[in-house]
Amino acid sequence: EPPHGPEMVKNTNMRWRLPLVCLLWEVAMIVLFGVFVRFNPEADAHWEKEKSGRNLTSDLENEFYFRYPSFQDVHVMIFVGFGFLMTFLQRYGFGAVSFNFLLAAFGIQWALLMQGWFNSFQNGKILIGVENLINADFCVGSVCIAFGAVLGKTSPVQLLIMTLFQVTLYAVNEYILLNLLHVKDAGGSMTIHTFGAYFGLMVTGILYRPNLEQSKDKQGSVYHSDLFSMIGTLYLWMYWPSFNSAISNHGDGQHRAAINTYCSLASCVLTTVAFSSVLQKKGKLDMVHIQNATLAGGVALGTAAEMMLTPYGSLIVGFICGIVSTLGFVYLTPFLESKLCIQDTCGIHNLHALPGLIGGIVGAVTAAAATEGVYGKQGLIHAFDFTGDYKDRTPSVQGGYQAAGICVSLAMALVGGAIVGGILKLPFLGDPADENCFEDDVYWEVPEDEETGLYHMHDPAIKPVMP
Amino acid sequence: EPPHGPEMVKNTNMRWRLPLVCLLWEVAMIVLFGVFVRFNPEADAHWEKEKSGRNLTSDLENEFYFRYPSFQDVHVMIFVGFGFLMTFLQRYGFGAVSFNFLLAAFGIQWALLMQGWFNSFQNGKILIGVENLINADFCVGSVCIAFGAVLGKTSPVQLLIMTLFQVTLYAVNEYILLNLLHVKDAGGSMTIHTFGAYFGLMVTGILYRPNLEQSKDKQGSVYHSDLFSMIGTLYLWMYWPSFNSAISNHGDGQHRAAINTYCSLASCVLTTVAFSSVLQKKGKLDMVHIQNATLAGGVALGTAAEMMLTPYGSLIVGFICGIVSTLGFVYLTPFLESKLCIQDTCGIHNLHALPGLIGGIVGAVTAAAATEGVYGKQGLIHAFDFTGDYKDRTPSVQGGYQAAGICVSLAMALVGGAIVGGILKLPFLGDPADENCFEDDVYWEVPEDEETGLYHMHDPAIKPVMP
Amino acid sequence: EPPHGPEMVKNTNMRWRLPLVCLLWEVAMIVLFGVFVRFNPEADAHWEKEKSGRNLTSDLENEFYFRYPSFQDVHVMIFVGFGFLMTFLQRYGFGAVSFNFLLAAFGIQWALLMQGWFNSFQNGKILIGVENLINADFCVGSVCIAFGAVLGKTSPVQLLIMTLFQVTLYAVNEYILLNLLHVKDAGGSMTIHTFGAYFGLMVTGILYRPNLEQSKDKQGSVYHSDLFSMIGTLYLWMYWPSFNSAISNHGDGQHRAAINTYCSLASCVLTTVAFSSVLQKKGKLDMVHIQNATLAGGVALGTAAEMMLTPYGSLIVGFICGIVSTLGFVYLTPFLESKLCIQDTCGIHNLHALPGLIGGIVGAVTAAAATEGVYGKQGLIHAFDFTGDYKDRTPSVQGGYQAAGICVSLAMALVGGAIVGGILKLPFLGDPADENCFEDDVYWEVPEDEETGLYHMHDPAIKPVMP
Structure with a gap:
């Protein structure tokens, strides 16, 4: 069993701390x-009252049928998608x-409350439905992203x-963006990816471990x-x-977002493969790039997907993101670690931070470029919700607010991440x-x-026997 | 190759028996x-006739669109969910x-027939649609549960x-509950989980193997x-x-059941993690608990999910079930094996039997507590189907019938499991x-x-070479 | 590192070739x-215009809600289904x-264009929606099938x-079948499976490697x-x-296709298990059969699923296909390799080619046997689209065209596969x-x-140490 010497100093026994936190918080x-x-x-x-009140002619018009299949897909992304993406480490799958x-x-429970207070609060109650479940999953997605940065180094x-x-x-950042700035961000380039990634990078920066090379042998995959x-x-x-x-x-709106x-x-995928190959001396592909950079195209459409970005516009965004993300894995991640003391286990800077920023910018430009010719008069109002207080907002002004949304998300992430990183340095965690x-x-x-079998393979004490 | 000595007595060659059973039954x-x-x-x-007869104004009102996405999720649970959950054994994944x-x-074929005769039989024909497919999958779910108890020990x-x-x-039990007792059990706490689990536990009890410790080394995971x-x-x-x-x-109804x-x-999940940690000396988590007890909250909502249990009521049920289930794995499973001769490979008693009983009780209480204030007058009738022969039934009477449903399911499972366990003891299987x-x-x-490679790792003949 | 001797002749360095192809094609x-x-x-x-023009009374009637859940399932089949099915090789998972x-x-991008020019071209533009995405995935499915034949042997x-x-x-073949011959093939027995499989078999035949036994040790699974x-x-x-x-x-239509x-x-599944057991001396089951032949029943319903094949008709088709496919793995695959020089890595001949042909025939027969008694007068017209130019076509004539569709698909596959196989023999690929x-x-x-650990297990230099 490994424990001996220096790490005796660290008490990693969770027996009372973890149950206490889980039970108290759940209560x-x-x-x-x-x-x-x-x-x-x-x-x-x-x-009964509902049917008459909201004029539901049929159960089919229940929001459930518009959103539930998408909800389940999002649910799979959060739990299987993020969960298994991070199992690449040889000894950290559990x-x-x-x-x-x-x-x-x-997180989804706490998000239902936080987002509920901001967005679904009526007469002292938070009224939830399937859209709240999706938003809670989205919110937790940003935590899963940040987890990628500190993977393997936290209790x-x-x-x-x-x-x-x-x-x-x-929830605060989302409220500022969606309600105060009235920006569009249905797939969360800003609220989920930019915010989540820079938050996580800040946290891992604060938790910098100068002697992490001591566990270098376990940072690879099998x-x-x-x-x-x-x-x-x-x-x-x-x-x-x-x-x-x-x-x-x-x-x-949903139809177009899916196609884009x-x-x-x-x-x-194509540009990821191209750059993965060209950046390796022998032209061999690297699974790290395939596992991550192929997804950058989705991140970068988080804001603009529901807009009239058009299929070829989407291809261009994906093209650029595959390149940026793969270059990030090869050049930026080592740079961040050696120069900025940011140890980013999963490379979330390349998969979420940069593509998230690109996504925010693409959204701002696409919004600013919207015209009645493309959307139709009603279509434009409908797509950007130019109603009520915002009925005089023009597309170019909307573009400006979208850009402001990027900055707010970045600022919230960096400040928030620094504070939370500091809290996580408390010695008894x-x-x-x-x-x-x-x-x-x-x-x-x-x-x-495992302990006595496979893992011993790496044990230098096992040596091939020369015949 | 392992076979030597005692097990020569057992003839495990399936060459004629298995094909014969498969082909005859399929014919x-x-x-x-x-x-x-x-x-x-x-x-x-x-x-043509249909459209006029049932006044379908649109293809959208076809039951297919109400149920198919849920059907596919259930289908995945039966084949990938149950299938892979049981791959934890190191040598029994296939x-x-x-x-x-x-x-x-x-099972789904036989269930389409059995359930069809009871529920979809018209003019001498069983008329099937997507709901029948879901019910067949549900029925087979109870068999998958029972399989968990005898996993690794049966042909x-x-x-x-x-x-x-x-x-x-x-199918008989379901008919008694849904048609004769007129109970609600849309997610099957009673019909699927309680019935399936106690059936399986009874079978494995009858098939008790006093010398099973001979294969103890293979009962763990890698x-x-x-x-x-x-x-x-x-x-x-x-x-x-x-x-x-x-x-x-x-x-x-569907909307609420999903949220609950x-x-x-x-x-x-939180109480499972808490108790998994607190029950181990060094506070380390156990994958067995994470793999299983985290699901108990779903089992226990099988009856009440579609009722007005409310989100906080659901949290409470999940809270309790995570604790009960984890305690079950630590204390009850060893007890069942040593004292009651019940060898429960996957611990279905903790994941399905106990939470299933809890689910039945929660359903009975929730039904009994239903009021017109909460459901609305029409809502109450609609939710519990208080129409026709049952138009005078009150919520508290319904609660009583729900409780009776638990007892019937238990009795059917124990008696049925004992008989079927006896049949499975026939020597030529x-x-x-x-x-x-x-x-x-x-x-x-x-x-x-595998045989010559990885498995030999466990061979004591391979020893680390001291340098 | 392995490279030594003969394969020095082969230059497998992809550093410029692969990126060049990816980038140029994506541009x-x-x-x-x-x-x-x-x-x-x-x-x-x-x-705005749309709503008035097409009389959409509700967003619910958007094609998105009819097709999107199915689209996502198909998407999973293409990327996870085909992708992971082929990971059985011990060293070729990546x-x-x-x-x-x-x-x-x-492929999906190119398919959107090719199929778009043929089927969705209006006023100089290809107008895409969710159905185009499904069709693009279908088209690529045929490429994934062909990939199964050449798996492990191509760059x-x-x-x-x-x-x-x-x-x-x-796209050409599909156009001929669906538009010129006006055949039904919603699940692609002919267009996807028969075409894809014979195309792939022809390609692998042209790329025949007489000395492939040199890598025989890696053709198995772990x-x-x-x-x-x-x-x-x-x-x-x-x-x-x-x-x-x-x-x-x-x-x-969708409802029936899913049930069938x-x-x-x-x-x-039952006949696959039966024949897998009966064909092995000790009656042991073979994972290759379970992994593949169990799927033949789906392939063979690609044409007739939406017709009134009836549940028992479907059972019969599945029954036959499980047998044919399993027999194919045991007898035909070795025969094809030794006598016809067709090295079919995944056995696509058994999973796609034969069941695809059966599916085409079942479709032709089911179409020819259609009557107004079974479908209703309007139902028959609706099911086979006997409108416009085809309003006088009878079921038996339709059956003939369906049969013609099989032949066209076969011919296109064999000729196309031969030509493409020839192209792939170019020495610089x-x-x-x-x-x-x-x-x-x-x-x-x-x-x-992996290289120094697990793989060395196969190294004869590691020998058990005799105690």
Whole structure:
């Protein structure tokens, strides 16, 4: 068993800390839900009044049927997509998939409350329906992204604390963007990806470990862990059209968002493969790029997918993002680590931060370029919701607000990440010693066969016997 | 090759028995389908009459669009969810996923017939549509649960025989509950989980193997088998809202069932993690708990999900079930094995039996507590189907019938399981010897590399060479 | 590192060739999309005109809600289904899943154009919507099938070239069948399976490698690679009802197609298991059969699923296909290799070619047997689209055209495959040497641990130490 020497200093025993946090917070959730959360009319059995009140001619018009299939796809992306994407580490599969599970399960509850207070609060109650579930999953998506930066270097207690704060900040940032600035961001280039990624990068920067090379041997993958990771990649890639269209306008809005995203993702795969090959001396492809950079095209359509970006516009965005993301993995990640002390385990800077920024800019430009000729007079009003207080807003002004949304998200992420990173440095949260990072054995009961079997393969004490 | 000594007595050669059973039964299915099964009107091409007769103003009102996305999620739960959940055993992955595949593929056909005779029989024909497919998948779900108890200890012929009888009994039990007692159980806490689990536990009790410790070394997992199992867990967890809402009432009924289940599952993850950690000396988490107990919250909402349980009520149910289920794995499973001679390979008692009972009780209480204030006058009638013969039934009476449903399911399961367990003891069904349990090699051609490579790692003949 | 001796002759360095092809082709896609591709009215924001013009009373009638859930299922089949099905090879998992990803991502773009020119071309523009995305995925499905025949023996550049030509020919063949012959083939028994499989078999025949036994040791599976492959199998199996119903007629058409396919697949599993067992001396099951032959029932319903085949008719088709496909794996694949010089890595002849032919025939017979008694007068016209130029066509004539469609698909596949195979023999495309086939190391950076760890297990230099 590994523990000996230096890491004795670190107490990673979770026996009381983790249960205490889980139980207390879950009790708090129950109390808050009890006080605040109820079904919205479309999920409430009190349908008699509803039917007459909202003039539902048919159960089919229930929001459930517009959104539920997309919700389930998003749900798979959060739990299987992000969870398995991070199983590439040879000895951290349990932690990757299960801590992602834990933080997401907590995060969606807290997000239902936070987002509910801001957006679904009526007469002292939060009224929830399927769209709230999607938004809660979206919010937690930004936490899963940040988890990618600190993967393998944090305790589950730290992760739960990060989730608590990040979800809170997410809801605030989202409120500023969607309600105060009135920007469009249905697939979350700004709110989910830019915010989540820079938040996570700031946190991992604050938690910098100068001696992390002590666990360098565990930072790589093994053959089958790379295949598990591809399960995550493919589910994210396939379902991204659902992600970007899940909360778009009914009808043509959802339809268009799915098509644009489909095109961008397809294009992104080709440029990822091209640059993965050209950047390696012998032209060999790198699974890290395939697992990650192929998804950048979806991230970058998070804002513009529901707009009239057109299929060829989407192809161009995907084309650029595959290149930027792959270059990021080859040049930027090592630079960030060596010069800026940012140890980004999964390379979220390349998959979420840069493409998120690109997505925000693409959205701002697409909005600013919108015309009545392309959208139709009613179509333009409908697409950008130029009604009520915003009925005089023009597309170019909208473009300006979209750009402002990028800056707000960045600022919230950097400031929030710095503060939360500081909190996570508290000494009693049970983070692993440098030489135990990226190692399931710290927090998990690992099967004995593994410990005595496969893992010993790396043991220098096992040597081929010369015949 | 392992076979030597005692297990020579057991003849596990399936060459004639398995093909014979498969082919005869499939021919029987064809004949019975030919005599009885036809499309229901919504799947029939004879749409002219239909359109006029049922006043379908649009193809959209076809039941297909209300149910098909949920059906596909349920389908994934049965084949990938249950199949992969059981791949945790180090050497029994082929059997886990493929025997589950085999018994489910047979079971759905037999279930279409059995359930059809009871519920969809008109003018001498069983008329099927998408709802029948969901119900067939549900029925087979209870067989997959029972399979979890006998996993690794039975031959495929035994499993097919168990499926035949269990599906039959399931249909009878379901008929008693839904038609005679008129209880609600849309997600099957009673019909699927309680029935399936106690049936399986009874069968494995009858098939008790006192010398099973001979294959103890194969009852554990290896690192990657635990990750495969997590694929099953996550798909079950993510799609459980679809499971509990798949056959609920259109509109608010399905909507509400999905929200309640989502909440319960989220809560359950936190208490599972808390108790997994607190019950281990060093506070380390156990993958067995994460793989299983996190799902108990879905099981326990199988009856009440479509009722006005409310989101906080669902959180409470999930909270309790995560605790009960994890405690069950730590204390009850060893107790059942040592004291009651029940060898429950997957711990279905903790994941399905106890949470199923809790679910039945929660359903009975929720039904009994229903009021017109909460549901509305029409809403109450609609939610509990208080029409026709049942138009005078009150919520509190309904609660009583719900409670009776639990008892009937339990009784059917225990008596049925005892009889079927007895049948499976017949000597010519090809079960493996004690030392060959949990071993794919008995019924499968296992890749040579595995036999000569990885598995030899466990061979004491390979020893680290001291330098 | 392996490279030594003979394969020095082969230059498999992709560094310039692969990026060049990817980038040039993607630029071509962008230009062509820019010139030709736009949203169709249901995805266009210009909804004002649309709403009045097409009399959409509700956003619900948007094609998106009829097709999107099925589209996502099909999408999963193409990328996870086909991708993981081919990971069974012990050292070719990266190539299987990632090259499938690459060729499909390119193929769907090219298919949107090719199919668009033939089917969705209006006023100089291709107008796309969700149905085009499904058709593009279908088209690429035929390329994934062909990839199965050459798996492990071709470079990514060869695969991209094959994709370019095969998609083109697919679109031509599809146009001939659907528009000129006016045949029904919603699930593609003829256009996807028969065409894709014989095309791939012809290509692999032309690329015959007489010394392939040099890499024989890598053609098998290892234990966990067989489990990865089962992920592909199950997703294909579960979602096949969506595949065959994705572009069927709204309402009863989609409903019926899903039910028929569900039945056929269930039946197919039982006969596959039966014949897998009976054909092995000790009655042991073979994972290759379970992974592949269980799917033949879906392939064979590609034409007739939307017709009134009836559930028992579907069971019969599945019954036959499970037998034919399993027999094919045992007897035909070795025969094709030794006598006809066709090296079919994945056995696509058994899974796609034969069941595809059966499916075409079943479709022709079912069409010829259609009557007004069964379909209703309007139902018959609606089901076979006997309108406009075809309003006088009778079912028996339709049957004849269906049969003609099989022949056309076969001819196109054989001639096209021969030509494309010839093109792929060009010497500068970077195919691997015979001893490096089925080996990721040629085109991928493989994790070091794998190279020095697990793989060395096969190294004869590691020997058990006798105690």
